[in-house]
Amino acid sequence: MPLSNPWKISPAVAALVLAGCQNERPLPPPQPITALPEPVVAPTNLPPRPPPPVWQDLVFPTAQTGLLKGDLRVFMPTLPQHPESGLFGSVRSGTKGQARFHEGIDIAPLQRDRRGEPADAVRSVAGGVVGYTSGIAGNSNYGKYVIVLHTDPVGAVYTLYAHLASIAVKPGQVVQAGTPLGIMGRTSSSPIPRERGHVHFEIGLLHNERFAPWYRAQKLKPDHGNFHGQNLAGVDPLAFLRWQQAHPAGSFRDFLATQPAAFTLAVKPPRALDFFRRYPALWEGERPREPFPAGTVVVLSCAANGLVLKGRLASEAERVALLRAKYAIGGVNTAVLGRNGSHLITPTRGGWALTDTGNRWLAALLY
Numbered sequence: 337m338p339l340s341n342p343w344k345i346s347p348a349v350a351a352l353v354l355a356g357c358q359n360e361r362p363l364p365p366p367q368p369i370t371a372l373p374e375p376v377v378a379p380t381n382l383p384p385r386p387p388p389p390v391w392q393d394l395v396f397p398t399a400q401t402g403l404l405k406g407d408l409r410v411f412m413p414t415l416p417q418h419p420e421s422g423l424f425g426s427v428r429s430g431t432k433g434q435a436r437f438h439e440g441i442d443i444a445p446l447q448r449d450r451r452g453e454p455a456d457a458v459r460s461v462a463g464g465v466v467g468y469t470s471g472i473a474g475n476s477n478y479g480k481y482v483i484v485l486h487t488d489p490v491g492a493v494y495t496l497y498a499h500l501a502s503i504a505v506k507p508g509q510v511v512q513a514g515t516p517l518g519i520m521g522r523t524s525s526s527p528i529p530r531e532r533g534h535v536h537f538e539i540g541l542l543h544n545e546r547f548a549p550w551y552r553a554q555k556l557k558p559d560h561g562n563f564h565g566q567n568l569a570g571v572d573p574l575a576f577l578r579w580q581q582a583h584p585a586g587s588f589r590d591f592l593a594t595q596p597a598a599f600t601l602a603v604k605p606p607r608a609l610d611f612f613r614r615y616p617a618l619w620e621g622e623r624p625r626e627p628f629p630a631g632t633v634v635v636l637s638c639a640a641n642g643l644v645l646k647g648r649l650a651s652e653a654e655r656v657a658l659l660r661a662k663y664a665i666g667g668v669n670t671a672v673l674g675r676n677g678s679h680l681i682t683p684t685r686g687g688w689a690l691t692d693t694g695n696r697w698l699a700a701l702l703y
């Protein structure tokens with residue numbers, strides 16, 4: 337698979353994703369993503385060169401503009417007595433009390449049609465290209481959903497819009513900030529009652545280009561290619577939107593650098609992680625040789641939902657500590673893990689271990 341087309345989309349689309357979309361207002365030439373921007377030195381009488389307008393036209397996913405005002409009534413909780421359950425994070429519990437992570441925000445409708453169904457237009461928050469649409473409601477707990485890919489100095493950033501009643505775009509289509517993607521709804525593989533119709537919105541990074549073959553090798557269905565929810569790792573959309581208002585010229589890469597890790601994981605991957613090939617700015621320090629010398633240990637700093645924030649080669653002490661173990665979890669920050677703890681790691685007598693969900697997350701990440 338050539339580096340220039342990591343998402344198995346048409347070469348023209350991939351070129352747009354990687355090089356910046358040809359909007360009416362053309363983007364400046366893409367910046368190298370492996371290096372920090374050069375400090376701007378203004379020539380005499382000329383203003384400094386403006387930063388790439390990646391997110392500066394950002395709009396909210398619907399006409400609801402009150403997302404950052406602290407009023408939880410603009411969100412749609414799973415249960416009315418738990419208003420925070422419409423937000424991002426470890427805000428939900430399973431039937432056995434286990435932690436369940438909500439990787440996006442659920443925005444309530446402003447409009448309903450004559451039958452009481454949600455009727456808000458759902459729109460792309462920023463310019464980009466449609467990476468995937470899933471039009472069969474029962475094929476995912478996202479229901480009908482759209483993924484838009486955005487160019488950012490960190491690499492491709494995805495936004496996701498789920499539970500749509502209808503979809504108005506096609507994969508490969510170039511969209512602007514505000515382009516309608518579809519109509520809010522309540523589609524899902526498990527029923528959502530009419531009064532709970534909402535749009536589930538996510539923003540984040542795609543974990544592994546090799547996710548699709550990993551998933552197919554296990555004969556799992558339905559097949560969403562690399563755009564399966566398990567391969568999508570979101571950040572708190574409200575945190576990003578709030579941060580972006582304060583830093584209009586900032587990039588998603590800049591925002592990620594502000595996000596605290598929930599835990600670190602030292603592990604011996606069988607090969608270099610595809611993740612750092614596509615998001616090289618998130619790797620720190622010396623790069624491992626390819627193929628990996630036997631026993632190469634990498635240390636991943638992870639958010640509570642498994643989003644990899646940083647990676648590096650292990651120190652000698654960390655490498656020796658992992659001679660007999662499959663992995664080692666450290667640096668656990670329970671405040672960052674959230675109210676319900678993590679669905680990926682669990683305390684044991686001697687420390688921390690991966691849960692079944694955590695083992696699946698790691699297998700898909702390293703495949």
Ligand SMILES: [Zn+2]
Nearest residue numbers: 440441442536
């Ligand atoms: Zn949701």
